[in-house]
Amino acid sequence: MLGWALGFLAIALLTALFGFGGIATASAGIAQILFYIFIALFVIGIIASMVRGRSPL
Known part of the structure; x- marks a missing residue:
């Protein structure tokens, strides 16, 4: 999804x-x-991995 955002940014520029x-x-x-x-999904993923007790990286 970040790739899509960067693609639309390039088109805009x-x-x-x-x-x-x-x-x-x-x-x-x-x-x-x-x-x-993308940022919201990233934060949700970090929080979900912390709740499950896994390292986010």
């Missing part, structure tokens, strides 16, 4: 470079949403 504001804004928004979802 490229479209911003070429001046397509609407596409850049949409891609940046999608990248931001995916990034927050």
Whole structure:
């Protein structure tokens, strides 16, 4: 999922470079949403592994 977020970030940067504001804004928004979802799942995974008594790494 982080790969998707980085991909949309790259698309947003490229479209911003070429001046397509609407596409850049949409891609940046999608990248931001995916990034927050990734962070939330990462934290949930860390907490779940701590509850089960395993090392998170």
